[in-house]
Amino acid sequence: MPQLLLSMCPKECICISEEQKVTRCDNAALNDIPALLDPRITSLSMVNCTLKRLDPDVLELYPDLEYLDLSFNKIDMIDMKIFKYQTKLRVLRLKGNQLSSLQLDSFIDLRQLQILDLSTNQLLQLEPSTFSILNNLQKLILSNNLLTKLQSETFVGLKNLQQLDLSNNRLHTIGEHLFDDITTLQSLNLSKNNLSKIGSDTFASLTSLKHLDLSSNSLTDDLSFNGLNSLQYLNISYNLLQRIIASNYRPLSELRELDLSANQMMELATSSFIGLNSLEILRMTNEPYLHSIKPNAFSGLINLRNLNLSSCHILEKIDENAFEYGDRLEILDLSNCRLIRLPQKLAEWTNLKSLHISGNPFHCDCELLSFLPEVLRKFSINITCFTPPWLIRQKYHAAGRLTNIYT
Structure with a gap:
């Protein structure tokens, strides 16, 4: 029997006809799914072939399929009930085809499906x-399509969905009730769309959500995160935020990581992050207009361990009282800003585990040099003095000496 099954395997394919019953025909010049494979196969991969359509008569031959990967072909239509015999299918991958629409009954018999790409x-x-x-669907990937709008009942019935990827589409609005039926969702990716606003109750039903990516949109300060009581990761980088409105973030009591990089904020006001008691990692890199950080801007962040403010090219001043719990910081990146001074009170410098401060035009006065040499030695880093005039372009080494950077 094994020899017979191997003889049924097309020369372009690899067939494993033991317990797994796997067939792989990737990169083969096949226009159709082969009709003479082992009818008991559970896994079929035909990635990057030349498939244009799916023949229901051929699919009928393989009712035991649990995994089907037809990615990167030329399929432009999924007929109604095309998978009616694949009642055991758990993973279906149709990535990189030419589908412009889906039939209402395309997936009607796939009750065991867990992953759809x-x-x-x-x-x-x-x-x-x-x-x-x-x-039973747990993961739905719809990224890199041309979607502009989703109707409120798009995701009705997906009672067990955990991951939804809508990134890199053309969505400009999200309906208030779009996510009402997917209360089990844990990860939502809406990055790289055209979103300009989030409704007050858009996320209200997503009480289990842990990961939310809204990066690379056109969002402004009017944000709402009502309902996101379990959220642990939030990315709002590369948007149009001009300020932090603390009340908007108040529901995020479990948030561990926040990325606000590359927005349009000019300053961080006092108590910008009040209420984010669980926050451990904060990124605000590449802020082109951020010039100052006010007293107590980071107050309330009792668990903040990692702060990245690198490449904020006009950031000149961080108030010495910016942190309420600066002694708890472990990783601090202030590299490539325009900082002239580093207040000694800003942080417990020697308690840090990682420090980056290169690329700043430091004023090497007595105050700075009274504590910085010890810090430089600990982290084996150097700084360059830009003032006073007699120290211009002098590099201060971790070893505690000055050298001209041109020598």
């Missing part, structure tokens, strides 16, 4: 209830 297609819209039969 439709990324990198040409989907323009999704009909309401397209996925409603997929009660």
Whole structure:
């Protein structure tokens, strides 16, 4: 029997006809799914072939399939009930095809499906209830399509969905009730869209969400995170935020990591992050307009361990009382800013485990040099003095000596 099964394997494929019953035909010049494979196969991969359509008569031959990968082909249509015999299918990958729409009944019999990848297609819209039969779906990938709007019933029925990726589409609005039916969701990626506003109750039903990526949109200060009581990671980098409104972030009591990089903030006001008691990592890199950080800007951040303010090229001043709990910082990156002074009171410098301060035009006066040499020695780093005039372009070494950077 094994020899017979191997003889049924096309020369372009690799067939493993033992317990797993796996067939791989990746990168083969095949226009159709082979009809003479082992009918008991559980896994079929035909990535980067030349498939244009799926033949229901051929698919009928493989009712035991649990894994089907048809990524990077030329499939432009999924017929109604095309997978009606694949009732055991758990993973379906259709990434990188030419799908522009989906039939309402395309997935109607895939009740055991857990992962569906439709990324990198040409989907323009999704009909309401397209996925409603997929009660066991846990991961849905719709990234890199052409979606501009999603109707409120798009995700109805997805009672067990945990991961939803809508990144790199053309979404400009998110309906208030779009996520009402996917209360089990833990990860949501909306990055690289055209979103300009988040409604007050858009995320209200996502009480289990832990990871939210809103980066690379056009969001402004009017944000709402109502309902996100379990959120641990939030990325709002590369948007149009001009200030931090602390009340907007108040529901995020469990937030551990926040990325606000590359926005349009000019300063960090007092108590900007009040209420984020669980925050451990804060990134605000590449802020082109940030010039100052006010007293107690980071007050309330009792668990902050890692702060990255690198490449804020006009950041000149951080108030010495910016931190309420500066002694708890472990990682601090202030590199490539325009800092002239580092207040000794800003942090417990010798308690840090990692420090980056290069690329700043420091004023090497007595105050700075009274504590900085010890810090430089601990981290084996150097700084360059830009003032006073007699120390211009002098590099202060970790060894505690000055040298001209041109020598």
